[in-house]
Amino acid sequence: MPSDRAAVRRAxxxxxxxxxDLVVERIVAEIPAYRSLDVRQLAEVRAIALWVLRRFLDLWVDRAELSPDDLLRVRGIxxxxxxxGRPLPSVLRAYRVAANTAIDRIVELVEPMLTVADxxxxxxxxLSSFDQLTESIYEGYSVSAERLTADRDRAVRDFFDDLLAGRQxxxxxxxxxxxxxxxxxxxxxxLLLAERNEGARLAKELGVGESALVTARGPRAVLLMPALDDAVVRKAxxxxxxxGCAIRPPRADTLVDAYRLATLTLDLAPAxxxxxxxLLGESDGHALALLAGHPAEPEIVARHLLGALLDPGQEHVREGLDAFLAAGSATTAAANVGLHPQSLRYRLRRVRELTGRDPRRSWDRFVLGLGSRIAASLRTTEE
Structure with a gap:
C-alpha cells in the first residue's frame, strides 16, 4: 500500500x-564563505532553504516537476x-549541504510512514530536481557576474542607485x-545633490576622482564621496x-534618508x-522639513539647527543671539540686555563661528530663530 504523502508532508x-535552523547551522559549519554572513543574510539562507523544502514536498505529493517559474526564481537567486560577491563554488556547495541535511532529517522523522517505493x-x-536547481543557479550567477565584469561602471552606478532607493x-x-x-x-x-547633471565635472573640481560614486537623478547629479569641507564643495x-545640498550620512544604510532630505532641501529652498x-546643508533641510510638516523629534531638530550653540558654556552666546533676533539690531539688542554693543557683536561673531550662519542674513536668521524657539520650548518643558 502506498504511503499517505500528504500526511508525510504535514509531519x-x-x-x-x-x-x-539545522540547515543553516550545518552550512555555516562546513562552508567558510558563509561564516562571515550577518543575521539578516543567514535568515535569507534559511528562508531559501525552507522554500526549496516546501516545493519538493509539494512536487512529491502532486507527482509534479519544477516549473519554469521555480527555475526563474532560482536563477534570480x-x-x-x-x-x-559570494563565490559560486561555495553557493553550489551550500545547496548540497542543505539537501543532505534536510533529507537526513526527513528520513529520521517520517521513515515509518514511508513505503520503499515512495x-x-x-x-x-x-536528485533530478537538484540538477535543475544547480544549473539555474550557475546560469543566473554566470550571467550576472559577466555583466558586472563587462560593464563595471554601470554596475557601480546601479549599486549607487540602489543605495539611494534603499534597495541595498x-x-x-x-x-x-x-x-x-x-x-x-x-x-x-x-552626499552631494547638485541642481545640474554635471557629476563628472563636479567630481573633477572636487578632486575626488575615482573615490566618488556618481549618478544622475533627472536633471540633478548625485555624488557620494569622502567627507569634504563645505568650503571645498562651495568652490566646486x-x-x-x-x-547643491551636502549631507553627511552616518552609514550606507541611512543613505536613502540623506538623499530624501537633500532632495527636499533643493525642492523647497527659497531664494x-x-x-x-x-551650498545648503543638513540644518537647512531639517528647517524646511519642519516647515513642510514632516514629523521630527524636537531635540534632534534643535541640535541640527543650532549645532554647537547648544553645548554647555555657550549660554551667553545664545542669550546674545536671542536678544538680536528679538530686537533686529545689535545696538538695540545690547541696550535691552545691558551689554555694550561691541560685546553683543562679539557674541554674534561667535554665532557665525559655531554655526556657519550669519544672523544678519534673512534665511540664516530664520533658521537660527526657529532653532532658538524649539530649544526654548524644550527648556520650558524640562522646567
Whole structure:
C-alpha cells in the first residue's frame, strides 16, 4: 500500500523551523564563505532553504516537476549571489549541504510512514530536481557576474542607485556588493545633490576622482564621496555654476534618508537660502522639513539647527543671539540686555563661528530663530 504523502508532508512541515535552523547551522559549519554572513543574510539562507523544502514536498505529493517559474526564481537567486560577491563554488556547495541535511532529517522523522517505493520516488525527485536547481543557479550567477565584469561602471552606478532607493540598505548587503565590485564606500562620507547633471565635472573640481560614486537623478547629479569641507564643495559648485545640498550620512544604510532630505532641501529652498553661497546643508533641510510638516523629534531638530550653540558654556552666546533676533539690531539688542554693543557683536561673531550662519542674513536668521524657539520650548518643558 502506498504511503499517505500528504500526511508525510504535514509531519515534515510541522517541524520545518527546526530543519531550517539545522540547515543553516550545518552550512555555516562546513562552508567558510558563509561564516562571515550577518543575521539578516543567514535568515535569507534559511528562508531559501525552507522554500526549496516546501516545493519538493509539494512536487512529491502532486507527482509534479519544477516549473519554469521555480527555475526563474532560482536563477534570480544565483544572480543575487554574484552581486553579493559570494563565490559560486561555495553557493553550489551550500545547496548540497542543505539537501543532505534536510533529507537526513526527513528520513529520521517520517521513515515509518514511508513505503520503499515512495522513499525511492522522493530521492529520485530530489536528485533530478537538484540538477535543475544547480544549473539555474550557475546560469543566473554566470550571467550576472559577466555583466558586472563587462560593464563595471554601470554596475557601480546601479549599486549607487540602489543605495539611494534603499534597495541595498542593510550594511551586510552593501558590504557584499561593494566587495564584489571592488569598491569601498567612503566613511565618513559626503552626499552631494547638485541642481545640474554635471557629476563628472563636479567630481573633477572636487578632486575626488575615482573615490566618488556618481549618478544622475533627472536633471540633478548625485555624488557620494569622502567627507569634504563645505568650503571645498562651495568652490566646486561655483566653478560649475550650480547650487547643491551636502549631507553627511552616518552609514550606507541611512543613505536613502540623506538623499530624501537633500532632495527636499533643493525642492523647497527659497531664494534667500542661498544668500551665503550655492551650498545648503543638513540644518537647512531639517528647517524646511519642519516647515513642510514632516514629523521630527524636537531635540534632534534643535541640535541640527543650532549645532554647537547648544553645548554647555555657550549660554551667553545664545542669550546674545536671542536678544538680536528679538530686537533686529545689535545696538538695540545690547541696550535691552545691558551689554555694550561691541560685546553683543562679539557674541554674534561667535554665532557665525559655531554655526556657519550669519544672523544678519534673512534665511540664516530664520533658521537660527526657529532653532532658538524649539530649544526654548524644550527648556520650558524640562522646567
Amino acid at each position: 515534515v512541515l510541522a517541524v520545518e523551523g527546526h530543519i531550517g 544565483g544572480a543575487a549571489r554574484a552581486a553579493d 522513499a525511492i520516488a522522493f530521492t529520485r525527485l530530489w 540598505a542593510h550594511p551586510g548587503a552593501a558590504a557584499d556588493r561593494s566587495r564584489a565590485l571592488g569598491i569601498t564606500l567612503p566613511s565618513p562620507a559626503t 559648485l561655483d566653478a560649475v555654476g550650480c547650487r 534667500d537660502a542661498y544668500e551665503g553661497g550655492p
